[in-house]
Amino acid sequence: MKAIVIDQYGTAEELHETEMEIPEIAADEVLVEVAATSVNPIDWKARLGMLKKMFAWTFPVVLGWDLAGTIVEVGKDVTSFKIGDQVFARPDIDAKGKRGTYAEFAAVKEDKLALKPQEISFEEAAAIPLAGLTAWQVIVDRLKVKKGEKVLIQAGAGGVGIFAIQIAKYLGAYVATTASPRNNKLLRSLGVDEIIDYHTTSIKATLSDYDAVFDTVDQIDEGLSILKPSGRLVTIAGQPTEEQGSRTQSVSSWWLQPNGEELSLLGKLVAQGKVKVIIDSTFALTASGLQAAHKRSESHHAQGKIIIKNTK
Numbered sequence: 001m002k003a004i005v006i007d008q009y010g011t012a013e014e015l016h017e018t019e020m021e022i023p024e025i026a027a028d029e030v031l032v033e034v035a036a037t038s039v040n041p042i043d044w045k046a047r048l049g050m051l052k053k054m055f056a057w058t059f060p061v062v063l064g065w066d067l068a069g070t071i072v073e074v075g076k077d078v079t080s081f082k083i084g085d086q087v088f089a090r091p092d093i094d095a096k097g098k099r100g101t102y103a104e105f106a107a108v109k110e111d112k113l114a115l116k117p118q119e120i121s122f123e124e125a126a127a128i129p130l131a132g133l134t135a136w137q138v139i140v141d142r143l144k145v146k147k148g149e150k151v152l153i154q155a156g157a158g159g160v161g162i163f164a165i166q167i168a169k170y171l172g173a174y175v176a177t178t179a180s181p182r183n184n185k186l187l188r189s190l191g192v193d194e195i196i197d198y199h200t201t202s203i204k205a206t207l208s209d210y211d212a213v214f215d216t217v218d219q220i221d222e223g224l225s226i227l228k229p230s231g232r233l234v235t236i237a238g239q240p241t242e243e244q245g246s247r248t249q250s251v252s253s254w255w256l257q258p259n260g261e262e263l264s265l266l267g268k269l270v271a272q273g274k275v276k277v278i279i280d281s282t283f284a285l286t287a288s289g290l291q292a293a294h295k296r297s298e299s300h301h302a303q304g305k306i307i308i309k310n311t312k
């Protein structure tokens with residue numbers, strides 16, 4: 001099969017096309033023919049070698065951790081999915097670095113899969129798993145945002161921020177976010193109550209008595225400064241220090257746990273139009289397509305998700 005790989009850590013130019021064996025699936029896995037995947041900041045961080053301490057990968061490495069496509073093979077213990085099902089997932093990160101989604105086929109464990117709602121395209125579905133599940137797990141499971149609470153979601157126009165805003169609004173929260181002014185129209189259309197231009201204004205100067213902060217930019221002290229004494233902060237971009245952890249507020253970091261059931265719930269909200277998928281740009285599943293997509297993600301200014309389409 002065709003795959004886009006790196007043979008060493010480095011710049012986006014390391015991404016190149018090669019032929020690889022189609023992954024062999026285990027009894028609890030399915031093989032998916034990839035119709036679309038997406039690029040997340042973890043992809044270029046991994047490409048640069050920033051995850052070396054977490055994963056002892058051997059080259060060539062296939063990056064990519066979002067997928068939408070069609071099941072072409074099922075393992076013998078798989079009970080909830082069959083050949084021909086259209087699915088989407090955030091697959092597990094492979095210990096050897098061989099099973100990313102920048103490839104024509106990818107293996108996924110059954111418990112990480114969700115059926116793709118018919119109402120949404122493969123490209124929209126590929127936008128949801130990593131960013132959407134992260135937003136869901138922080139807003140719903142960790143911060144436990146409730147109706148009427150005041151929530152700050154940092155970097156509202158980013159892949160995670162756009163999902164987090166819509167989930168918090170769906171739960172009935174009052175939502176503030178940070179963004180560049182060119183994103184104001186989009187953010188208002190998603191229901192944001194207050195937008196702070198982080199280039200000119202600090203959140204501390206504008207917000208106070210907040211119940212919850214979703215930190216996606218590693219500004220934990222700033223987030224803590226606007227929280228009530230009983231407030232909660234979850235970061236996906238940094239590690240709280242001992243001092244930050246000793247405050248009256250609850251402070252923790254979170255790393256996404258792929259979960260097919262939660263993904264299915266999120267997919268239903270998208271199918272019902274309660275959560276919108278915002279696509280920044282779409283590139284082809286080719287070396288040049290992925291190089292351009294990585295550069296776009298590394299700009300730190302994508303508006304929503306960067307999609308990779310397998311045009312065959």
Ligand SMILES: NC(=O)c1ccc[n+]([C@@H]2O[C@H](COP(=O)([O-])OP(=O)(O)OC[C@H]3O[C@@H](n4cnc5c(N)ncnc54)[C@H](OP(=O)(O)O)[C@@H]3O)[C@@H](O)[C@H]2O)c1
Pocket residue numbers: 040041042130131134154155156157158159160161178179180181183198216217235236237254255256297300301302303304
């Ligand atoms: N721990 C986990 O499990 C997990 C999971 C997913 C993501 N993450 C991490 O979370 C972060 C966000 O991910 P993402 O996918 O949302 O990234 P992204 O899509 O690349 O975010 C882009 C957005 O960030 C905004 N931005 C850049 N600098 C900012 C700042 N100083 N203040 C406020 N907004 C700023 C930009 O806004 P403007 O263009 O409006 O300036 C842009 O809309 C990344 O570091 C990623 O690695 C962690």
